[in-house]
Amino acid sequence: MLDDRKLEVLRAIVTDYVSSQEPVGSKALVDRHDLGVSPATVRNDMAVLEEEGYITQPHTSAGRIPTDKGYRLFVDRLGSVKPLSTAERRAIQTFLSGALDLDDVLSRTVRLLAQVTQQVAIVQYPTLSHATVRHVEVVSLSTQRLMLVMISSTGRVEQRLVEVAEVDEEELALLRTLLNEAVVGQTTGEAVRTLSGVLADAELADGVVSPTAQAVASSATARLSVATLLEMLGSDRSSRVVVGGVQNLTRLTDEFETTVKPVLEALEEQVVLLKLLGEVTDPDIVTVRIGQENPYERLQTTSVVSTAYGSQADSWATLGIVGPTRMDYPSTMASVRAVARYVGRFLTQS
Incomplete structure (x- = not known):
């Protein structure tokens, strides 16, 4: 000691x-x-x-x-992660405000994280296993074309075009009510089971007891819309990551072979990036992997600082930075934690 x-x-x-x-x-x-x-x-x-x-x-x-x-x-021996200043916190909040959808939030987040840390930033798309359906909107684009919009509690917005037979405003309002009553407040897994059951019941020739299933059975537009919503709920993008700040590697030209080249190669592999972030599940814990501690051999000259983001009750995904072992750890750890907290709060409230 x-x-x-x-x-x-x-x-x-x-x-x-x-x-x-x-x-x-x-x-x-x-x-x-x-x-x-x-x-x-x-x-x-x-x-x-x-x-x-x-x-x-x-x-x-x-x-x-x-x-x-x-x-x-x-x-x-740092003891605890230092808090950011009021000005730094305000800058993060301002940068994220005005984001239009999940893609925009994550794009802003990765740019922000790269900017404040001067490292390469990586943000994972949120998992959907514990997300709930917040709202389903049905928008008429023409008499024979609808747009389904599904918004989840993670801020994820999915939309699909649906080609249908002619539909009027009354049928559109009934369809909107039907879909929201069926799935709002449910996790994506529960919503998939609910809608699958509705479609199964709607296909029965006799004995349909569910009002929702009856409505779906009597409308080709409703059947097609339910099937489309099922596809939207089933498309989990949590295996995707967003990368930003690659230009920050230019200041390491003297370390090209040992640090820059391996990082550039790793940025092309989504699976490697997910491994780099690690299996972090607690937004209150910032994980630091230094050099040889990294699981990816070609990146064992780098350090990875990561944490989870999400709601207070559940973490959705991870974000972090990768850079040379020679980095300002206190400031980097503080920035990663602060950005993660603001992203989770922003998505929860949006």
């Missing part, structure tokens, strides 16, 4: 190296940090840190830089 002074020296080395991107020497540490000890004592502490594997010397005449083990101890 390291004593408090050596931990303070390690913290100073991590902070200076992230800021300067240059190996850190003992004299610089004494000059820049109030360590309360002489350069000789700091050199002795650095020797212990190096022997324990927390820092390393890249060149014989250079200072020291943190190792993955050193970054891990630094992150573990």
Whole structure:
């Protein structure tokens, strides 16, 4: 176990190296940090840190830089994630406000996360297993064409065109009422079972007892609309991710082979990106995977900071960033957590 002074020296080395991107020497540490000890004592502490594997010397005449083990101890000793300032929180809220649908929300989120962290941002589409149907709208585009719009509690908006025989406003209003009464408030799984049962009952020649099934049985437009809504409910996009901030890699041109090239290759593989985010299920926990801790071998020179987003009762998906191990962990962790909370709150209230 390291004593408090050596931990303070390690913290100073991590902070200076992230800021300067240059190996850190003992004299610089004494000059820049109030360590309360002489350069000789700091050199002795650095020797212990190096022997324990927390820092390393890249060149014989250079200072020291943190190792993955050193970054891990630094992150573990942060204690808690610092809150963002009022101005930072307001900027996040303003950036997300005005989003039109789920696609727009996630597009804004990934741009925002990349901008505030200066890393590559990744946002997973929300899962639908626990989402509920908030509203179904039926819009007449012409006498023979309808648009079905389904809005879920995750903010997801799905829409489909339906070609039908001529339909009047009265039938349209009945159809709208029928669909909403059948599925609003149900999870997507429950809604699929309900509508499947309605269609099954509607196909019976005799003995139809459900008023909904009777209405569907008597209307080809209703049958087609129910079948279309079933397709919409069954299209889960949670295996998709949105990526932003790839341009942030340009500042790492000196690390192209070790960091940039593997990241660029990984960005082309959705499954890899989902693995990178990890199986995070708690919006209150920010997970940090450093270097060799990453499951994807070609990205073991990077760090991934991720967390879940969703409602207070349920997490829907994950978001995070990937970047070099030399990153500002306190600020990055705070930004990832704050953005996740605002996205979850925004989608819940929208």
